Amino acid sequence: MLILVGTRKGLFLLRGGDDRRSFEVDGPFLKGWDVFHAVRDPRDGTIYAATNSWVYGGSVHRSADLGQAWDRAEQLGFLEEGDLKLEKTWHVEPGRADEPGRLWLGAAPGALFRSDDGGVKWEAVTGVLEHPTREQWQPGAGGMCLHSIQLDPTDPSRMLIAISAAGAFRSEDGGTTFAPINKGVAADFAPDPFPEVGQCVHKLLQHPARPERLWQQNHCGVYRSDDYGDSWERLEGNGLPSGFGFPLAVDPNNPDVAYVVPEEGAESRVTSDGRLGVYRTADGGATWMLLEGGLPQEAWLAVMREGMAFDTHDPVGVYLGTQSGSIWVTPDGGEEWLEAARDLPPVLSVEVAEL
């Protein structure tokens, strides 16, 4: 197992066995860069990192040898005449198995980029850049970031994206045009609490085995959809101390299982009730249970939107990284948690790869 940990001060790689009980820390790589997200492309093993520097801007780095040598995107930005400039890169999503060289990149302000040459050149997707609702989008606290990209596992023409605070969108034409899918999702901070767009999605996932089922951790609650996002059910309450939070994980073996890490709220962004509380539902969000085996029970932490990941084992392994520099792993779906690393820089992202 390889855990890719993006931090405020570079990338760390944690190597461990399939038992998921102990890991060796390697790094940092990409010193001087904030690594907002890093992922290993399952098609060829290349690591891609969404990298940002407060001096030198946003970019995407790639390494074909597990971090020893790195190349940087040669062409990335808004090349057409206009006022937009690339602010930050947020999330890299490798394309499908039968699309060699294709990658997607979520960025701010509200931008989706596509590469067809393995991350050397990136082109902004016009259907997002010139979206007819764009005037109604607003930046969230982290900027107007496009942070979630989900490629439908069964239909190559369908993909999902989410932007804070623009909402969730679905493409049915392979990522050329996108339609809002925010029906029933609240924007409690807006004059119209149920607008067409403008919702502050914090993270969106599509279940890999039941693709019509989507999960969304929003600024205003946790939601589930069973129709590719045409409608959403708010799942707040029923055991959750708060609907506010950022990360989200699912269990590939069971579409009714999901994990969230609630925070007190928008104005107090620390884990609820003064503990690191991971909450799991096993019934599609009807009820939620606190998982506390091994997790700090006196803690005021934050887990960022990219800070939780899951593997494909059964029972599922869930991995989360905190702003205080710890990586927590459960090898059994959430009953027992082990601290795989500590005292890293503030963790921005966690991904897992099965080597």
Add this chain to the structure above:
Amino acid sequence: MAVVLLPSLLAAEAGGQKRFELDAATVRDALRSLPIANLIFDEAGERRPLVNIFVNGAETRDLDIPLAPDAEVRIVAAIAGGRR
């Protein structure tokens, strides 16, 4: 030939090369010829606001000045700190 000196992060991005010797008509041309030009300039070709350029020890905001053959150009990231 003129010399361009890179700070460590840019040198790492340039394959470890910290010093470049080159001829160019202007300071801008010299910077644009570097393999890390897109870290100095944004996609519109504008110098990133926190990248400072010193020529022979003096900061210059005008990059279109001629580059003397014996000039030393130093790229310096703005000093800022405290947030993290």
